Amino acid sequence: MADTNTIAVDVFPLLCGLVLAPFIIGVVNRTKAFFAGRNGQPLLQLYFDIFKLLRKGAVFSRSTTWVFRLAPAVSLASTVSALAIFSLSPEGAALSFPGDIVLAVYMLALARFATVLSALDTGSSFEGMGASREVMLAPFAEAAFFILILAAAVASRSMSAATMFAAAIPLPVRILMFVSLFIVLLVENCRVPADDPNTHLELTMIHEVMVLDNSGPDLGMIFYAASLKLWLFASLAVCCIMPAGLTGGIIGEMALRVAGIICVCILVGVVESVMARFRFDKVRRMLVFASVLSSLALLIAVGVSA
Amino acid sequence: MMDWLQTVFVVMIVADFALLASSRIAGCINILALQGVMLSVLPLLNHASVSNIFFASLIFSIKALVFPFLLRRALKMVNAKREVEPLVGYSASILIGLAALIFSFWLSGRMGSFSPGMAILGVSASVFTMFTGLFVIVSRVKAITQVVGYVVFENGIYLLGSSLMLEQNMLVELGVILDLLVFVLLSGIVVFHINREFDHIDTDSMDGDGPGREVPLR
Known part of the structure; x- marks a missing residue:
């Protein structure tokens, strides 16, 4: 059995992710505001939004069924479990076993599946269109992501996310993985070249349009899950170019990682x-x-x- | 040093894919210039002697400066539409390129034994670059893009020579570069005359209907 200390070390990155994820959305928004010459919203705006939404009641359309009510919870839960596998500490991860990467990829797919299903469940033609666009891009994004994971697995000869990025991977491979992961990050998190998170014109949206009918705590969960997903991809991208074990302690390691994640968000x-x-x-x-x-x-x- | 060499090969491969994916002729020419820069770094990474520095600067000036300049000038002279107009679509081109890349890795794995160490990545990068050049020649209709494909093909041959670290490589290469320079110069003139004769540089529709014939809609 692992002693409490190791468990604490393994769980620490996951806790960091769960607490800090809404913050990095604020970093992205502030960067955009800077380029537009505005001051922008507070860095902690998403926390306020989520707490506000959690206090509100939800409104459900009469045409929706239990699928629509279940979907935000399923999507949040599966994103958290994927994050548990992918939040890496120097010695391991919060959840780790051989082949866990496959589970993590499928968990992200499950989150997407739940969102798409709930969008279709509303019977709105706009949401159906968003769902159609989402699943049209999904196979390509998943192919890129899965092949990338496979490359890391082969290079490090391990089938677990925890040891995969820690091993010595040649520099060109690392850079290729980073660039590819960054493109997947932009698409998966509905960022600009693929989708515009700010637009509220249904004809142009992908992800936003699928959650038009959600309100209250459900919408809060969706926002939170989205920020966790951005954290997950950004932290993986950082792990691609910054090998673990640069500093001694877990605190220093995580500080470096968070700094890297903030850099990725600024990018x-x-x-x-x-x-x-x-x-x-x-x-x-x-x-x-x-x-x-x-x-x-x-x-x-x-x-x-x- | 090995890491830098590997990075050069990887950049060459990625540039090949960018060439297959790019939809603008000007973009293709920029990629060609990038490949020229990468190739001129190569002799310095192998062995930084005086003759190699001379050789590298020669390659740089011809492949990264003169060729792109000539091609850009030809592009401007003939007033061609700026799109590449491929016969094979962009995504399909990329996927065919991927198949070719896998094939060239397999091939260089088979023949890796006759050169020690670094061979696999370098040989596959050069075989793949040659393939990309050939593919661009056959799958793009415009005369300028075909010249680009030809130069990329030659880049592949040069890359093969220097990734196998052949000593006499430089001498052969100097001759080839001279040939190539004349070829690119001439092709600029030829493209210009084709354009004047047919009002376009689409090599697929030169069946002698005389000047002013409309380009068929695709």
């Missing part, structure tokens, strides 16, 4: 400020390109370890 904000949305078929081409980068990382990993 997201910069990309969002200087780029326009892509035409829809170009988003798909971008994802195909990300899969190619992942495949290249995989091929190099196979070539180097062979």
